Amino acid sequence: GENVEQHPSTLSVQEGDSAVIKCTYSDSASNYFPWYKQELGKRPQLIIDIRSNVGEKKDQRIAVTLNKTAKHFSLHITETQPEDSAVYFCAANRQAGTALIFGKGTTLSVSS
């Protein structure tokens, strides 16, 4: 089955700096790669996603890149703000309607 690895497990940056979180996946048939932000005790919140037929997607300060050959995808947050502090999870699934397999999460701390 699918296995998703995520690094780093913790990331501390200064306000205004960029943050990058990386994930690798094992199943070459996976075709959907979402990123979630989760605050303590809350449900995961989708912040951006990318499909396997796209190499990069951007939404304001957030971007995701996908390298299918290397089977890795990354989350880039620019101009970080203290409210970006949270746990971020990457995930992957093989086809529409199937379960997501999550990475272990990255705790991002943005200090002002």
Add this chain to the structure above:
Amino acid sequence: GAVVSQHPSRVICKSGTSVKIECRSLDFQATTMFWYRQFPKKSLMLMATSNEGSKATYEQGVEKDKFLINHASLTLSTLTVTSAHPEDSSFYICSAPAPGLAGVGSYNEQFFGPGTRLTVL
């Protein structure tokens, strides 16, 4: 649109009792729902896939007799933790993919319930 609810949001029970958690898709039909468990400071771990009209599919290591799943209708899946023990204390979250909702999200997008915090004393 595309809202998933869970009930209860929080439950405390005594060891040995059973607890039922409901997951509902409020404005769409879901033939499939997923149940995840999340321990503190850990990731979401898939427990099982709930299928409307057929048996659930459990992930390796998840006891099907302990975690009973019933997908009673196209909008409701229930997870019953039987004979709960303190080690079952966790955050349980369900999700449902929402195909066919143009403008709401991509076909692959999944919508998560708010989660249920289970504490077994």
